[in-house]
Amino acid sequence: MKKYTYTEKKDTRSGFGAGLSELGNSNPNVVALCADLTGSLKMDAFQKEQPDRFFQVGIAEANMIGIAAGLTIGGKIPFTGTFANFSTGRVYDQIRQSIAYSGKNVKICASHAGLTLGEDGATHQILEDIGLMKMLPHMCVINPCDYNQTKAATIAIADYKGPVYLRFGRPTVPNFTPADQKFEIGKAVMLNEGTDVTIIATGHMVWKAIEAGEKLAEQGISAEIINIHTIKPLDDAAILKSLAKTKCVVTAEEHQMNGGLGDSVAQLLSRNTPAPQEFVAVNDSFGESGTPDELMTKYGLDTINIIEAVNKVIKRK
Amino acid sequence: MADVSQLEKLATQVRRDILRMVHAVNSGHPGGSLGCTEYLVALYNGVMKHNPKNFTMDGKGEDLFFLSNGHISPVFYSVLARCGYFPVEELKTFRKLNSRLQGHPTTHEHLPGVRIASGSLGQGMSVAIGAALAKKLNNDHSIIYSLHGDGELQEGQIWEAAIYAAANKVDTYIATIDYNGRQIDGDVENVLSLGNLKAKFEAFGWQVVETNEGNTMAAVIEGLNKAKTFIGKGKPIVNIMKTEMGAGVDFMMGTHKWHGSAPNDDQLQKALDQLVGNESDY
Numbered sequence: 001m002k003k004y005t006y007t008e009k010k011d012t013r014s015g016f017g018a019g020l021s022e023l024g025n026s027n028p029n030v031v032a033l034c035a036d037l038t039g040s041l042k043m044d045a046f047q048k049e050q051p052d053r054f055f056q057v058g059i060a061e062a063n064m065i066g067i068a069a070g071l072t073i074g075g076k077i078p079f080t081g082t083f084a085n086f087s088t089g090r091v092y093d094q095i096r097q098s099i100a101y102s103g104k105n106v107k108i109c110a111s112h113a114g115l116t117l118g119e120d121g122a123t124h125q126i127l128e129d130i131g132l133m134k135m136l137p138h139m140c141v142i143n144p145c146d147y148n149q150t151k152a153a154t155i156a157i158a159d160y161k162g163p164v165y166l167r168f169g170r171p172t173v174p175n176f177t178p179a180d181q182k183f184e185i186g187k188a189v190m191l192n193e194g195t196d197v198t199i200i201a202t203g204h205m206v207w208k209a210i211e212a213g214e215k216l217a218e219q220g221i222s223a224e225i226i227n228i229h230t231i232k233p234l235d236d237a238a239i240l241k242s243l244a245k246t247k248c249v250v251t252a253e254e255h256q257m258n259g260g261l262g263d264s265v266a267q268l269l270s271r272n273t274p275a276p277q278e279f280v281a282v283n284d285s286f287g288e289s290g291t292p293d294e295l296m297t298k299y300g301l302d303t304i305n306i307i308e309a310v311n312k313v314i315k316r317k
Numbered sequence: 318m319a320d321v322s323q324l325e326k327l328a329t330q331v332r333r334d335i336l337r338m339v340h341a342v343n344s345g346h347p348g349g350s351l352g353c354t355e356y357l358v359a360l361y362n363g364v365m366k367h368n369p370k371n372f373t374m375d376g377k378g379e380d381l382f383f384l385s386n387g388h389i390s391p392v393f394y395s396v397l398a399r400c401g402y403f404p405v406e407e408l409k410t411f412r413k414l415n416s417r418l419q420g421h422p423t424t425h426e427h428l429p430g431v432r433i434a435s436g437s438l439g440q441g442m443s444v445a446i447g448a449a450l451a452k453k454l455n456n457d458h459s460i461i462y463s464l465h466g467d468g469e470l471q472e473g474q475i476w477e478a479a480i481y482a483a484a485n486k487v488d489t490y491i492a493t494i495d496y497n498g499r500q501i502d503g504d505v506e507n508v509l510s511l512g513n514l515k516a517k518f519e520a521f522g523w524q525v526v527e528t529n530e531g532n533t534m535a536a537v538i539e540g541l542n543k544a545k546t547f548i549g550k551g552k553p554i555v556n557i558m559k560t561e562m563g564a565g566v567d568f569m570m571g572t573h574k575w576h577g578s579a580p581n582d583d584q585l586q587k588a589l590d591q592l593v594g595n596e597s598d599y
């Protein structure tokens with residue numbers, strides 16, 4: 001098992017803030033909008049550095065999405081920022097009609113996704129956003145795993161023409177991807193080559209997949225670990241290539257089982273080379289208040305759950 | 318600008334187009350389309366600075382229009398075609414398979430003249446504000462126009478946008494309200510009364526202009542010209558325009574019945590008989 005180390009834990013939202021600030025200086029067409037969560041989204045640097053290109057819209061997310069769509073008419077590249085819940089479910093029709101169907105070049109940037117938002121509880125812990133967004137035709141869906149990757153993704157989507165949903169979160173997680181690693185939209189990142197099972201993880205679950213891989217190696221199980229930061233378009237080739245070798249897969253995501261990354265992988269496999277699959281995801285449930293770690297444990301999104309899923313899926317081969 | 322009598326003739330032709338389009342597919346929304354004919358004819362034939370022969374999405378240096386109440390697409394399509402955005406012949410494809418003239422306007426089929434999809438109500442004001450902000454960043458001093466149904470104002474997003482535009486002094490923007498008092502289920506007053514609309518917009522910090530005869534060409538032009546005098550004065554502008562749903566066809570007026578139903582063969586003929594002039598039907 002390849003060894004991964006990190007010097008510090010950082011939040012992915014700060015990676016977004018740093019990427020946005022860099023874009024502010026490098027791309028004059030980039031503008032940013034926020035619905036009263038500038039501090040939470042780490043958009044303060046952009047706001048301070050580019051005051052003319054920052055739009056505070058207040059607690060009015062529907063209006064924010066519409067304004068962002070309008071700003072593209074004139075060549076701007078709008079980045080909207082609010083919590084994932086208010087970035088998707090709350091404004092689904094606005095995104096569908098004014099952005100997706102209208103083909104507008106808006107980047108919907110969503111923080112505090114999933115259970116790791118923590119104590120605020122289920123009203124804010126959206127676990128359905130990936131599904132909502134990936135169902136929209138031509139919507140690109142990205143869920144990076146750490147600070148460096150989130151920063152790189154933020155910078156990369158400015159050059160991508162078309163609507164993007166960029167999902168990140170609140171807690172600090174190991175920052176292990178190289179700071180200079182190029183972010184390629186739609187390209188899976190191979191973290192560890194293995195032969196017995198493929199673990200496909202996204203977002204905060206990627207580090208847990210690495211931890212699981214280390215423990216599995218001690219048990220003599222060789223896990224191939226793939227970081228899928230782009231859920232749509234999915235890197236079909238990388239997944240099929242891995243499954244041709246390992247013949248079974250565990251998907252891991254901080255999202256509902258219905259509609260998430262696991263669904264996309266299952267669909268791909270069933271159309272090509274059907275294989276046993278286990279899902280580490282939230283199983284048809286809302287979250288609740290608690291610390292991020294407590295919640296990840298209670299809802300079955302821990303390292304141990306990946307290990308158990310691997311043991312189960314290998315038996316099904 | 319063409320003279321008023323020429324515009325009135327064009328309005329008659331547009332009304333014929335609207336009726337023939339919805340009749341051909343036995344669907345669509347003639348009522349609101351007929352009511353907004355003078356407004357759109359005036360806007361696209363003298364009021365707005367625009368370039369029909371060379372449509373670009375960004376419309377640099379041009380005034381832009383956003384139709385928020387997308388269901389009145391027949392009048393929008395007819396006016397766009399008749400000022401040169403696309404061939405008038407194409408009106409016969411309205412609502413048919415593989416057409417660029419979808420039931421509600423869309424950019425998806427790349428129809429020149431359309432810059433946003435609309436149909437799900439209440440979204441166009443936000444989009445118009447965004448376009449106005451982009452113009453400002455680009456140092457482009459053109460005007461943004463939008464049209465909304467009065468029933469559409471029941472959507473909450475409209476008022477989010479109204480707060481934003483006033484707070485941020487979006488003063489290169491003229492929103493027009495098609496104040497016909499009717500919506501699908503009946504009179505706006507009975508479905509969900511808007512109360513004192515003028516007072517509402519004033520309380521929201523908007524400059525209000527009233528056009529009391531929205532189906533009289535000269536009055537519509539006068540209203541829009543008056544609205545333009547408030548451009549750059551620190552407030553967004555709303556033109557509350559009283560119209561008659563179904564205007565121009567006697568049996569379609571005074572009721573909400575023609576909001577979303579098409580005339581049959583006899584009704585079409587009866588309607589066209591009232592709309593005569595220099596016909597050049599497609």
